[in-house]
Amino acid sequence: MNTPDNTVQVTSLPDLAxxxxxxxxxxxxxxxxLHAPGPNFHDGPTMTCPLPEDTAEWQAxxxxAARQFVAYAHNQGHDPTLGVIIYLSREPRPGQSPEDTAALLAPIGTWLTDEFKxxxxxxxxxxxxxxxWWAYECTIDGCCEGEPLPSPDDSTSIVAQMTRLGRTPGPRTRDIIKEFQATADPDFLNDLHTAADHFNSQCATNAGRDATLxxxxxxxxxxxxxxxxGAHALSRALTTQLIVGLQDDDAVEAGxxxxxxxxxxxxxxxWAYLARHCAEPFTHEAAPILTLFAFAAWRQGDLIAVRLALRDAITNDPDYELATGIHLGTIDGEDPREWLASAREGHARCMAHLQHAVEVTSEYRPTTDTTAVRYREALDTAATHYYDQAQTEEGRLLARHGTIDxxxxxxxxxxxxxxxxxxxTAARIILGLQDLHARDAALSTGEESDLPYERQLWGYLARRCxxxxxxxxxxxxTLLGWVAWRQGDTHTASHAFVEALDxxxxxxxxxxxLDGIRNEIDPARFLAECRDAVAEFAANRPYLDTI
Incomplete structure (x- = not known):
């Protein structure tokens, strides 16, 4: 194996191992x-593929791996028919000797060779x-079986030669993955469960999802x-909230x-810190965080860490497309800076959308300040009286007209x-409008000069819910959205209708x-129907005098 100024001699099977x-x-x-030696031996494509713990999956x-390597070698301009070296590595499991492990690995070489045919x-x-090391092609009993790797003290060993050239061996996989490998903490996982439940409830509506994002x-x-x-850790609350929050693709793009x-x-x-907190049963939640770690490592040129992190991400969530996309990007030699530019553009669009959505929904989003307690108590108190009144048909009729008044x-x-x-008063109107007849009678049918006041009223009452x-x-x-549509503000109207349906x-x-807006129907058509509904409601007013 040649370096620009020196040559490393690979002359034996121990050297090869x-x-x-x-x-x-x-x-x-x-x-x-898998390694396909080039002119200087180390030249040429290499590929690693993790072995599943379940040996039943090894043949597949x-x-x-063989099919992928052939395609990869050709993409790198290398002809694998010139030669491929297969390396199989595995540490013995408890109760298993090195000889047992080597025998367990042997069929993999046969499957690879057959597939390479x-x-x-x-x-x-x-x-x-x-x-x-074991060399499976050797047919002499006892030869090339379980030989120890050459001692670094041997001046002819690969390690000694590399040391003289200032080269060090790469770390073991198990040491690399310690950077992002999860460890279980029962107390933390309980908090993570709580944060996940809260996150899911907050994201039940579009407005809630935007606010959470x-x-x-x-x-x-x-x-x-x-x-x-210089921090190396976060508070427990921030850690749990970030882990669940990063399940949103837009949050990952921001990352x-x-x-x-x-x-x-x-x-x-x-990202490594967060990934280390995603132990079972939250390994699925680790996929986007491991992908963020991999992307940062890719930007640093650390392809080994990239592939190991993406291996875990894809194992945890085989359908996570970003992990698969970045994995393919590293194989195809794409420039991660282009991915960064795309992420920044997407993040800018997301921020613009969120800022606009926050402005829109602030018109009707329920209050969260100290007045919320007062509003809740008013609704609790009014509910008892209102529902008592609405027990009979006559009571419901009186309640409807009373709501409109x-x-x-x-x-x-x-x-x-x-x-x-x-x-x-506000609570009484909110409760009364739960009646569909009252709601229909409240639909905007008046002059356009009244629309700003109607919109202000419905938004004011919605914030009290x-x-x-x-x-x-x-x-x-729905009432607010209808007024906004009449004003030509289809964006706010659509938001309000979607929030109602959420x-x-x-x-x-x-x-x-909402379908009317999406199908670009003229609101005048609905206005005529609303006026009919209001007129029909008003026609029942004389009946109240007989009750």
Whole structure:
């Protein structure tokens, strides 16, 4: 093996066995390694493929590795029929001797050779087990079986030759993966369960998902700032929230955007730290975090760490497309800086969308400040009286008209510049509008000059639908969305209708109006129908005098 100024002599099977970690840049524990020697031996393509723990999967793994290597070698401009060396490595399991392990590995060489037939020529098949080597092509009993690797003290050994050239062997796989390998902490996993449940409930609606994503993006910035300033750990709360927040693809894209040159070591440490916390049963959640670690390592040129992290990511979630895409990108020699540029563009679009969505939904999103307690208590109190009244048909009719009367009074207050309602008044309108007839009677049918006040009223009432009364928001959101559509603001209208349907998927009026916007129907058509509904409701007013 030649270097620019020196030559390393590979003249024996022991040399061939000992040179593997120098060829690959690491020692591949429990793997198939394939090397097609080039003119200087070390030239030419190499590939590693991890061996599954389940030996029943080994044949399929070997056959797939052979096919991939042939294609990869050709893509690198190398003809594998000129020769391929097969390396098989595995450490003995408890109760298993090195000889047992070597015998267990032997069929893999046969499967690879059979799959390579007519497409590649196998020069040697060597297994490395417990610092000993076997050469399977040797047919002499007792020869080339379990020989120890040459001592580094041997001046002719590969290690001695490489040491003289200032070269060191690559680390073992098991040492590399310690950087991001998860370890179980029962207390932490309990907190992670809680954070995941909260995350899922928060993301039940589009607005909730947008708000949660914005929180995650801010947390990524916070964590990066801390690691940039020398931190090696985060608070438990921030760690759990980041792990669950990074299940959102837009959050992962934001993470990729944090791999500018100066931030690479800090980003790599952060993603490794988070990955180490994703133990069972949260290994599936590790996939995006391992992919972020791999991307940072790719930007650093550490392809060994990249492949090992992506191996785990894809094992944990075979359908995670970003991990597969980056894996293929490293094989095809793509430039990670192009991926970074794409991630930054995507992140910028995401931020623009979120900022606009926050502006839109702030018009109707339930209040979270100290007034939320007051609003909840008002709704709790009003609910008892309202539902008692609505037990009979006559009571429901009185309640419907009463709701519209109170709403009209509230609208007058807004029109006159007094946009504050008493808590009990607001609660009474919210409860009354749960009745579909009352809601239809409240649909905007008046002059365009009234639309800003109607929109203000419905948004004001929607913000009062605080937990546990958020399910009462769909009528308010539908009324607000309808007013916004009449004003030509289809963006806000669509957001409001979608939010109503997120809360109540079967809310027919919201779906009907949303479909109208998506199909570009003229709202005038709906306006005529609304006026008919309002007129029919008003026609029942004389009946109230007989009750």
């Amino acid at each position: 000992q040179i593997l970690p120098y060829l690959l840049g690491h020692y591949p524990d429990d793997s198939i390694a 793994t070997a056959e797939n 007519h497409r590649a020529t196998v020069l040697r098949t060597i297994s490395l087990v417990a610092n000993r 914005m929180t995650t993006l801010n947390q990524i910035d916070t964590a990066m700032s801390q690691f940039r300033n 990729m955007a944090h791999t500018q040159d100066d931030d690479l070591p800090h980003a790599r440490r952060l 109170i709403a009209n009074g509230a609208l007058a207050d807004f029109r006159n510049g007094r946009p504050q309602l008493k808590d009990d 605080v937990p546990p009364h958020t399910a009462k928001a769909p009528p308010l959101l 809360s109540y998927p079967g809310y027919t009026m919201a779906k009907l109006l």
